[in-house]
Amino acid sequence: MHRNPVKQGLVPKPELWPRNSYRAHAFGEEGLVKIECLNPRNPRNRGQSPVFYRQLTLILVFGAVVSCATTAPCTVCKSSTSMEASYREASDIFVGEVIASNRFSSSYFLRVEKVFKGHAVSQIRVLSGYSDEYLLRLGERYLIYGNRLSESAPLRISACGRTRPLSQAGPDIKYLSARVRQK
Numbered sequence: 001m002h003r004n005p006v007k008q009g010l011v012p013k014p015e016l017w018p019r020n021s022y023r024a025h026a027f028g029e030e031g032l033v034k035i036e037c038l039n040p041r042n043p044r045n046r047g048q049s050p051v052f053y054r055q056l057t058l059i060l061v062f063g064a065v066v067s068c069a070t071t072a073p074c075t076v077c078k079s080s081t082s083m084e085a086s087y088r089e090a091s092d093i094f095v096g097e098v099i100a101s102n103r104f105s106s107s108y109f110l111r112v113e114k115v116f117k118g119h120a121v122s123q124i125r126v127l128s129g130y131s132d133e134y135l136l137r138l139g140e141r142y143l144i145y146g147n148r149l150s151e152s153a154p155l156r157i158s159a160c161g162r163t164r165p166l167s168q169a170g171p172d173i174k175y176l177s178a179r180v181r182q183k
Helices: 022-027 050-070 083-089 170-182
Strands: 092-102 107-117 123-128 141-146 155-157
Touching: 083 141, 083 170, 092 123, 107 141, 107 170, 141 155, 141 170
Parallel strands: 123 155
Antiparallel strands: 092 107, 092 141, 107 123
């Protein structure tokens, strides 16, 4: 599932979420989501051979491994994520605390504490392209390097950028503070 309800904290077990195909795959049951399931426990698939299921399992596992190996953060990013390059490329750089989020749209609202570059506002909306492992957390403080597609567009952050929890941003804060003092 694209946004797993268990990972999102909506239910403790996938079989408790009514609008997914888990029960069809795991137990061969029909639910709200109608699918053509290749599960041997599903009465419609009783004629398939065990070899077919082993082959199907190998194909799915191989696909998952390849997918995981190719979708890790920063594998398709520019080679440079140095502080200087990130400073040049970002339209906005600031320290902020996440005060609200919509994890399904990867949209976050942050209270801005300190601006190093860009618009001096008290709150800002940020869109994230991060995978589930890289979601911003409510109540946490971050150093944000972001870009806008246009002046009126929301700020976007990327897993390939230097956005990070404030607790891990010491060298960046030192560099950015020195840049601000130079101006």
